[in-house]
Amino acid sequence: MxxxxxxxxxxxxxxxxxxxxxxxxxxxxxxxxxxxxxxxxxxxxxxxxxxxxxxxxxxxxxxxxxxxxxxxxxxxxxxxxxxxxxxxxxxxxxxxxxxxxxxxxxxxxxxxxxxxxxxxxxxxxxxxxxxxxxxxxxxxxxxxxxxxxxxxxxxxRQIKIDLKVRDIYGRREKEISFSKANYLAFNHPDPTKRISVFEELNQTLETRANRFASIYNQMVSLRIKEVEKNVSMLDESLKLNGISKQILNAMWEVLDTNLTEFSSYIRVKSEELGKDKLSWYQLMSSTYEVYPPINFSEAINGIAKSLGNINSNISDFVNDAIKNGWVDAEPRNTKQPGGFCAPFLAEGESRISLSYFDTIDSARRLAHELGHAWHYQQMKDAPSLCFTDDFFEMTMAETASIFFETVYIDYVIQSTNVLSVKKTYLKSNIQRCLNYLMNIRGAFLFEEKFYELRKNGELDAVQIEQLSIECQDQAYGNSLSEYEPFVWIKYEHFYQADTPFYNYPYIFGFLFSIGIVEIAKSDGLFNKKFQEFLSETGVMPLNQLVKKHFNIDLSKPDFWQGSINKLSNDIQEYIELQKKGF
Structure with missing residues (x-):
């Protein structure tokens, strides 16, 4: 290697x-x-x-x-x-x-x-x-x-960068950044350290909650004034994302139908930890047991090999992106949590930023951002009088990226012969899936309801916190004991200047990607279809592109249920391994 x-x-x-x-x-x-x-x-x-x-x-x-x-x-x-x-x-x-x-x-x-x-x-x-x-x-x-x-x-962003969180774990008390605190709260191998940092982080956010509430209220108010009378911001968002309310509702219908299936995994996790119910934090913490480390080299080689099995051009692209200096994976305090891919279409390049920590989650995130870069590479640098963000639907944007991470994670799971390790990776993948289908769904419900309530006046920090918790409870099917009160502050996507309702495109991209990964396994013409599909970004609404290249009707629940079935199979495999004592 x-x-x-x-x-x-x-x-x-x-x-x-x-x-x-x-x-x-x-x-x-x-x-x-x-x-x-x-x-x-x-x-x-x-x-x-x-x-x-x-x-x-x-x-x-x-x-x-x-x-x-x-x-x-x-x-x-x-x-x-x-x-x-x-x-x-x-x-x-x-x-x-x-x-x-x-x-x-x-x-x-x-x-x-x-x-x-x-x-x-x-x-x-x-x-x-x-x-x-x-x-x-x-x-x-x-x-x-x-x-x-x-x-x-x-x-x-500046308030978050300036935040200092007390780190009282250890011999000396010190201050750390929001970014570092948020990472340690979910990934440090010592559970006592994790909980300590998580609680200190939330206490710090509570002291600034009113300031964040003021910013969010102002942003939503400005957006509400932009849309025409009798048109909701969600309707406007759906139009810009190239899908209909019928398609969105078909997706939600399938998620609601399968809430019990998702909750079965949460119940098993609760039993493993000897609890009646898990809290949101306990479910989201990724290190109940230590995952086998995946260093940067292993991640790149795994991503290139897994996607090379579908299209050798992608494997070459991944290796070239590293060789040509497109990726910045160095952890730095100046970096926000997560990652991004910045396109330079005229130059025919991209730049990817993330903090790599030798974990399966970092490897997954790297695959995700490389998927964005591959998508940009397919888009023709043709003369245009439109900015890319005027026609680049988020639903489309999150398709190639989640396709990449899905193929990579499936490869990691299938390449593992040690059943205890396979169970660990299955757990990571299931939690990733639940993050899309339950956690991000909760963010959608929160944003949808906030926009309606904001029309009648500002909501204070306590009201926003309560609304967020209620929406999380609905999305998780009342399967958790308590929820995260400051999701609405921690998730930077809520505060993006040009992207209201950032959330459902991720869920769409996730379920759509799983569906076409299955198509890729049996359709010999998939590579050509997928690249043409990506290259025509913005040429016509997304639902029409899907119909043109894959002959899929997204308004029908069958396609979405097929994607959910893949997750259900992973949950059942995990439960079986649990019963066998792994």
Whole structure:
């Protein structure tokens, strides 16, 4: 097995790298060019050459935004980062204003003038994109709202970065970061240490709960004002994610039908620990027993081999991503929990950030982010007048990533001959599944109800905490003894500036990925279908793409139940191993 050390990414060959002065100069240049473009577009017709220039500027802004996210993990002045993201947000707003002017100009043309103009445009996608740009994006209040949301999201991140949690376990009391405390609370091998840090972390969050409540209330209020009357934020989210309420309800129906099956695993875990019921924390803690360590080299080789069994191109891609410095797996206090993949579509590259800790969960997360990078690699870097986040549905985004982690985890389980170790990995996989289907479902229920309640006024920290607990209880089928009061603070996704209802796309991607993994095992044409499916991201709504490439009707419960059956089989295998004393 090839030895690979935990790596740090290469940023110096992307945009301005760590040179922040060059970064600021680049943003100023783009702003000046957009100002010139806006002057031109107001005074005369623009033709294909000008539209191509605008398309290239959009790509540059997207790459700048990705570089910003990479810089958030480095030792960089947070105040400067806040200024940079505000500048990037302003550039995106300026582009949308320019597109709205284009729309008005086209609307004011006669039919003959429009035909003459459009006949001069060879890049026909430009025409459809201009028409598709939603008029509400060009409104002044949208611009103000976007900037305000980015400011609030940045404030949330800064408060979390500044948090200091007491670590009273050991000889000397010390202070640790939120990120480190959150990791130790769930992964330290000593259960006494885990519980100690978890309790201290929650006590720290309780002292700041009112501040977090204020931020979340403001963000939701801004979003509610953005949508049209009689249209819910969820309806808007579903439209942007390319699925219907019927599809979402079919998925929820299957989950509710199988709650008893999921709870059977929780009951077994409770019996193992000699308890009537587990708490949320006890269920989510990953180290009841120590998992066999998986170092970075083993993870990369396992990911490459497991996915190579489906498509050899993916295996080569994974190895090349490491060799070319796309991945930063070094644990640092500047990193938030979890990970991300930042695309640089114009450059044909990506950058992945996570903290790797030689665990099965770290290996799974690495596979997940590599899946995102593979998806971006399939997307054509064609001229476009849209930002990627205007058409890149989260439901689609979470498909390749969870496909990668599912294939990898199945490989780890099937490659293990020692039954006690297999049981351990099965447990890890089942808990991963329950995290998607119960924990994230609870986050969806919370967000859905919060948006409705927020229309009548602000909720204070105590009310938010109670609502979160009630929604968790519903999602877990009342199978736990107590729940996590500060999920609504710990999960950064709630505070993303541009992504309300982040949650159900993960559940969709999870169940959809499991379903197509099963298809991959029997369909000799799967590789071609999957790559074409990913390459057509945004070309048509996701449900239509699924029908086109896989002939699956997502509004029918049968497909979703097939995915759940895979989890049910894992649960039954785990229970059988438990009965045999492993």
């Amino acid at each position: 090839e030895k690979i050390n935990t790596v740090v990414w290469k940023l110096d060959n992307i945009q301005s790298g760590l040179d922040l002065e060059r970064f600021k100069d680049r943003l100023r240049f783009i702003n000046e060019e957009l100002t010139k473009f806006e002057t031109i577009i107001i005074s005369k017709k623009v033709f294909e050459n000008e539209l191509i220039i605008l398309s290239k500027m959009i790509k540059q802004i997207e790459s700048a935004e990705s570089l910003y996210y990479c810089l958030t993990t480095e030792d960089v002045d947070q105040n400067l980062l806040s200024i940079l993201i505000e500048d990037i947000s302003s550039l995106k707003s300026k582009v949308r204003v320019i597109l709205s002017i284009l729309q008005v100009n086209l609307f004011n043309m006669s039919e003959e003038q429009f035909d003459n103009w459009s006949n001069c445009i060879n890049q026909k996608t430009f025409l459809s994109e201009i028409v598709k740009v939603r008029e509400r994006l060009s409104k002044v209040d949208k611009t103000i709202s976007s900037e305000s949301l980015n400011y609030l999201a940045g404030t949330y």
